[in-house]
Amino acid sequence: xxxxxxxxxxxxxxxxxxxxxxxxAIAVCEAGGLGFVAGGYRSVEAMQADIAAVRIxxxxxxxxxxxxxxxxxxxxVAVDEQSVDKHAVDAQALQxxxxxxxxxxxxxxxxxxxxxxxxDGWAAKLSALVADPVPIVSFTFGAPSAREISDLxxxxxxxWLTVTDVAEARxxxxxxxxxxxxxxxxxxxxxxxxxxxxxxxxxxxxxxxxLVSRAVDLPLVAAGGLxxxxxxxxxxxxxxxxxxxxxxxxxCDEVGTHPVHRERLGGDTPTALTRxxxxxxxxxxxxxxLDAHTRGAPAAYPQVHFATAPIRAAAREQGDGDGFNxxxxxxxxxxxxxxxxxxxxxxxxxxxxxxxxxATRAEP
Amino acid sequence: xxxxxxxxxxxxxxxxxxxxxxxxAIAVCEAGGLGFVAGGYRSVEAMQADIAAVRIxxxxxxxxxxxxxxxxxxxxVAVDEQSVDKHAVDAQALQxxxxxxxxxxxxxxxxxxxxxxxxDGWAAKLSALVADPVPIVSFTFGAPSAREISDLxxxxxxxWLTVTDVAEARxxxxxxxxxxxxxxxxxxxxxxxxxxxxxxxxxxxxxxxxLVSRAVDLPLVAAGGLxxxxxxxxxxxxxxxxxxxxxxxxxCDEVGTHPVHRERLGGDTPTALTRxxxxxxxxxxxxxxLDAHTRGAPAAYPQVHFATAPIRAAAREQGDGDGFNxxxxxxxxxxxxxxxxxxxxxxxxxxxxxxxxxATRAEP
Numbered sequence: 082x083x084x085x086x087x088x089x090x091x092x093x094x095x096x097x098x099x100x101x102x103x104x105x106a107i108a109v110c111e112a113g114g115l116g117f118v119a120g121g122y123r124s125v126e127a128m129q130a131d132i133a134a135v136r137i138x139x140x141x142x143x144x145x146x147x148x149x150x151x152x153x154x155x156x157x158v159a160v161d162e163q164s165v166d167k168h169a170v171d172a173q174a175l176q177x178x179x180x181x182x183x184x185x186x187x188x189x190x191x192x193x194x195x196x197x198x199x200x201d202g203w204a205a206k207l208s209a210l211v212a213d214p215v216p217i218v219s220f221t222f223g224a225p226s227a228r229e230i231s232d233l234x235x236x237x238x239x240x241w242l243t244v245t246d247v248a249e250a251r252x253x254x255x256x257x258x259x260x261x262x263x264x265x266x267x268x269x270x271x272x273x274x275x276x277x278x279x280x281x282x283x284x285x286x287x288x289x290x291x292l293v294s295r296a297v298d299l300p301l302v303a304a305g306g307l308x309x310x311x312x313x314x315x316x317x318x319x320x321x322x323x324x325x326x327x328x329x330x331x332x333c334d335e336v337g338t339h340p341v342h343r344e345r346l347g348g349d350t351p352t353a354l355t356r357x358x359x360x361x362x363x364x365x366x367x368x369x370x371l372d373a374h375t376r377g378a379p380a381a382y383p384q385v386h387f388a389t390a391p392i393r394a395a396a397r398e399q400g401d402g403d404g405f406n407x408x409x410x411x412x413x414x415x416x417x418x419x420x421x422x423x424x425x426x427x428x429x430x431x432x433x434x435x436x437x438x439x440a441t442r443a444e445p
Numbered sequence: 446x447x448x449x450x451x452x453x454x455x456x457x458x459x460x461x462x463x464x465x466x467x468x469x470a471i472a473v474c475e476a477g478g479l480g481f482v483a484g485g486y487r488s489v490e491a492m493q494a495d496i497a498a499v500r501i502x503x504x505x506x507x508x509x510x511x512x513x514x515x516x517x518x519x520x521x522v523a524v525d526e527q528s529v530d531k532h533a534v535d536a537q538a539l540q541x542x543x544x545x546x547x548x549x550x551x552x553x554x555x556x557x558x559x560x561x562x563x564x565d566g567w568a569a570k571l572s573a574l575v576a577d578p579v580p581i582v583s584f585t586f587g588a589p590s591a592r593e594i595s596d597l598x599x600x601x602x603x604x605w606l607t608v609t610d611v612a613e614a615r616x617x618x619x620x621x622x623x624x625x626x627x628x629x630x631x632x633x634x635x636x637x638x639x640x641x642x643x644x645x646x647x648x649x650x651x652x653x654x655x656l657v658s659r660a661v662d663l664p665l666v667a668a669g670g671l672x673x674x675x676x677x678x679x680x681x682x683x684x685x686x687x688x689x690x691x692x693x694x695x696x697c698d699e700v701g702t703h704p705v706h707r708e709r710l711g712g713d714t715p716t717a718l719t720r721x722x723x724x725x726x727x728x729x730x731x732x733x734x735l736d737a738h739t740r741g742a743p744a745a746y747p748q749v750h751f752a753t754a755p756i757r758a759a760a761r762e763q764g765d766g767d768g769f770n771x772x773x774x775x776x777x778x779x780x781x782x783x784x785x786x787x788x789x790x791x792x793x794x795x796x797x798x799x800x801x802x803x804a805t806r807a808e809p
Contacts, residue, residue, distance in 0.1 A: 246715075247778075266630075267652045282715040285649035287679060288631045288670040288775040295779060306652040311683050315651060318803045319679035351610075351646040411652040414611075415659060433807045439682045440804030443797045 083142045083216060083239065084260065084300055084322045088113025089429030091313070092302055093421075094327030095146035095219065096270060096336075096408075097121035103131050104335040105421055107138030112425035115323070116141075121148040121221070125205040132215060144217030144241070145210060149225060149275075150200035151382070170198075174379035175360075179388050181377055185370070189395035189404055196384035207232070214238050217260075222361075223275040224256040231257060241302070243273035246284055250293045260300045262325055263289045267306030269328045269352070269410035271363040277356075277380045287319055294320035308412045310431020317432070318439065328410040329428070332418030341402035346413055358393065358406040360385025366413070369403035370396075447506045447580060447603065448624065448664055448686045452477025453793030455677070456666055457785075458691030459510030459583065460634060460700075460772075461485035467495050468699040469785055471502030476789035479687070480505075485512040485585070489569040496579060508581030508605070509574060513589060513639075514564035515746070534562075538743035539724075543752050545741055549734070553759035553768060560748035571596070578602050581624075586725075587639040588620040595621060605666070607637035610648055614657045624664045626689055627653045631670030633692045633716070633774035635727040641720075641744045651683055658684035672776045674795020681796070682803065692774040693792070696782030705766035710777050722757065722770040724749025730777070733767035734760075 084090070091114035095101055098119075106116030118135060120128040128145065135143050175196060182193045207225070210218055211232050218233050219241035225233075230240050234257070241260040242253035252275075253261055264273045265286025274281060284292070286305035293301060303321035307313055308329045316324050331338045331346060338346075350366045357374035358365070361382035365371055378385060396404025417424065448454070455478035459465055462483075470480030482499060484492040492509065499507050539560060546557045571589070574582055575596050582597050583605035589597075594604050598621070605624040606617035616639075617625055628637045629650025638645060648656070650669035657665060667685035671677055672693045680688050695702045695710060702710075714730045721738035722729070725746035729735055742749060760768025781788065 265649065266647070267649050282717065282775065283630070283647070284775055285629065285631050285651070285670055287649070287651050287676060291670070291673060291676045291776055291779060294675070306649055306655070309655060311658070312651060312655045314803070315679035315683035317806055318682050318799055319675050353646065411646065411648055412655055415655060435682055436803045436807035439678070439800045440807070442681055443800035443804070 082300065083115065084302070087115055087323065089425055090317060090323035090432070091115070091425055091428060092144075092323050092325040093117050093330060094304060094325045095119035095121070095144070096327050097123075097146075097148070099337040100331070100408075102335055102337055103134035103138065105330060105333065106135045106143055108335050108421035109425055110135070110139040110141035110143050112422040113429065114425040115144065115217075117144045117146055117219070120145050120206055121201060125202050125209050128206060129209055129213070132213075142216035144219050145215050146219045146221060147203070147206055148201050149220050149223035150203050151222075170381040170384060171379055175381045175384055178374075178377055178379055178381070178385065181374065182388055182392065185392050185404070189392050189399065189401070191391040191395040193392070194387045194390045196381070196388040199383050199387070201383070210238065211236055217241060219243065219262060221271065221273045224253055224258070227257055234259070244293070245272060245274045245289070246282065247292050247296050249275050250297045254297045254299060258299065260302060260322075261293065261297065262302045262304055263293055263321075265289050265303070265305030266354075267364075267411040268304055269364050269413065270408040271359070271361055272354070274362070277361050277382065279380070286316070290316065290319045290321060306410055306412045308410070308415045310428055311435045312412070313428060313432045314435035314439065317436065326428075328413045329416055329424065330421055331409065331413070332416050333421040333424060334419065335421045339397055339405075341400050342407050345402050345407055346409060346416060349414065352409050352411055352413070356380060356385065358385070358389055359383065363406065363408060364410060366407040366409050368407055370405070446664065447479065448666070451479055451687065453789055454681060454687035454796070455479070455789055455792060456508075456687050456689040457481050457694060458668060458689045459483035459485070459508070460691050461487075461510075461512070463701045464695070464772075466699055466701055467498035467502065469694060469697065470499045470507055472699050472785035473789055474499070474503040474505035474507050476786040477793065478789040479508065479581075481508045481510055481583070484509050484570055485565060489566050489573050492570060493573055493577070496577075506580035508583050509579050510583045510585060511567070511570055512565050513584050513587035514567050515586075534745040534748060535743055539745045539748055542738075542741055542743055542745070542749065545738065546752055546756065549756050549768070553756050553763065553765070555755040555759040557756070558751045558754045560745070560752040563747050563751070565747070574602065575600055581605060583607065583626060585635065585637045588617055588622070591621055598623070608657070609636060609638045609653070610646065611656050611660050613639050614661045618661045618663060622663065624666060625657065625661065626666045626668055627657055627685075629653050629667070629669030630718075631728075631775040632668055633728050633777065634772040635723070635725055636718070638726070641725050641746065643744070650680070654680065654683045654685055670774055670776050672774070672779045674792055675799045676776070677792060677796040678799035678803065681800065690792075692777045693780055693788065694785055695773065695777070696780050697785040697788060698783065699785045703761055703769075705764050706771050709766050709771055710773060710780060713778065716773050716775055716777070720744060720749065722749070722753055723747065727770065727772060728774060730771040730773050732771055734769070
């Protein structure tokens with residue numbers, strides 16, 4: 082088991098859309114953590130290039146993350162019988178939202194993108210990973226079919242599935258997952274929920290850890306709100322084998338975080354959950370776009386992602402932090418930055434320190 | 446410091462409305478935890494009777510919890526300049542909601558209660574606690590004035606304030622609090638937020654613990670989602686001096702939990718946040734009433750509390766778990782029950798075990 086052999090129990094979260102870089106994955110791996118290539122939003126060729134770059138930089142094990150497209154997760158592991166309907170996009174709500182985006186596009190001197198369904202190159206990416214295996218393949222937004230999972234396992238890859246509640250955890254186990262990534266509601270970026278339905282319970286990382294620990298006997302990686310040594314140590318005490326950190330790395334040198342995003346991470350704005358940017362629930366720093374559009378944004382992923390893409394790109398180019406997604410977890414104020422390798426080593430040491438201190442409290 | 450001298454770092458959450466009982470507080474105190482009298486919703490005389498009962502049953506320190514009425518928290522420690530407006534009740538929204546409750550009342554053979562403001566006997570309760578001091582007075586829904594806090598401290602009581610974000614934690618410190626109770630979004634029952642505004646960030650217990658640990662130098666009691674030894678141990682590792690448990694006790698013999706509520710705690714229904722029952726955000730098991738009325742319920746506390754009171758009482762009497770508030774935290778499925786004293790001792794032992802095990806993971 083790769084997790085047991087890590088020098089530090091720290092997994093770098095795959096942050097798609099240019100945030101994660103091969104340099105980040107290499108730095109984390111070389112420091113004794115576990116780096117990830119973010120395969121989501123990339124062409125199969127770009128994903129392969131990232132994998133090749135990581136292999137040049139490190140001989141340590143690493144992972145690749147893929148997004149499970151909506152239709153796949155329905156045909157493979159259905160959470161309940163209504164799954165098919167729950168994945169359906171409300172065309173009228175989507176059109177209304179696209180209309181609302183018109184003035185935004187105009188404001189940034191661009192046009193609203195064409196909303197369309199897309200499977201993010203699913204079959205091609207899976208084939209590429211079976212043909213040229215990597216140590217770990219993790220999935221977000223659902224589960225591949227049992228066959229797809231066993232194909233990956235058959236070529237020696239571990240399969241990790243991201244879950245946000247106990248039902249998903251049980252389904253992931255049934256599908257054949259080797260490891261579960263438990264993503265709490267604190268996490269920055271997209272919620273990994275298999276279905277993006279309204280009014281989920283929103284289990285926190287530690288609630289999820291305790292509930293899943295008692296329900297499913299698999300190694301657990303805790304994600305969401307973990308950003309410093311005492312928090313990481315707490316997750317290990319609560320039953321995690323390792324933690325997955327995303328926001329913790331956002332200020333690091335090797336990460337593609339936009340300068341304006343970096344600046345706002347130094348502020349005090351609260352985060353919020355929103356579908357405004359991509360049509361799928363995600364946690365980001367509140368900004369003008371989020372506040373203006375959260376209420377009207379439908380559950381329509383990746384249609385909304387494509388519709389807002391030119392607006393977000395233009396806002397980024399213009400350095401306007403009020404026009405694109407400033408993904409961040411609830412504890413972002415504690416992110417430090419610097420070199421990712423130094424951060425992994427420092428967090429590893431702080432974690433051991435917190436665990437050693439814990440022992441002194443065990444005395445009656 | 447009372448917290449440092451507890452045999453087990455476990456505080457029993459004050460659960461108002463007949464759930465907490467003097468017998469529960471006594472059992473927890475005698476087992477080596479810290480019991481609480483729930484002073485909210487009680488007359489000053491009933492609160493005094495509960496205090497007298499606890500004093501007969503135990504010589505250990507205990508606490509009394511009070512609800513801070515809306516107007517008080519505005520005049521004392523304002524979170525921001527708009528506080529006054531944020532406390533104002535939307536009379537039209539309230540009337541609309543009261544109208545919607547008509548069929549509910551009819552269904553249960555009763556009438557909608559009269560919605561009215563109320564300060565829960567604030568001045569009388571404070572005077573009683575100054576005249577006849579208890580070891581700890583904790584507050585929910587805001588902070589008393591600095592003067593009221595120092596009056597209590599002047600007669601030897603510790604003052605604990607409940608907070609749900611970093612701004613409230615800083616304000617509580619400024620107001621003179623001795624201890625902060627950090628209530629995460631996982632917690633069952635009412636959110637202790639000082640202002641019940643829409644779209645709060647909803648910080649989890651552990652996010653709050655890490656953020657407040659780094660911002661305010663006071664002993665912290667963690668509340669929300671903590672229900673078993675590993676979770677409690679994790680909170681201590683993350684910086685808590687003790688934990689406050691509510692849902693953990695809901696199935697205990699000494700607790701006034703309704704039989705139907707107990708039964709549903711054995712099920713698998715998700716929890717949700719709602720203002721449907723009292724006009725103030727609270728976490729409960731989803732049931733028919735919650736699902737039907739959450740969307741229409743205004744932020745109007747305690748007006749809605751009084752409006753729904755006869756309906757809830759009738760549903761309780763009829764044993765209909767779809768008509769009253771089944772408060773529960775996110776991890777309620779792990780609640781066990783039995784004797785509260787045994788539970789405290791068992792959780793204390795599990796916690797020490799988890800801390801001792803943690804030390805073995807500190808080795809490089």
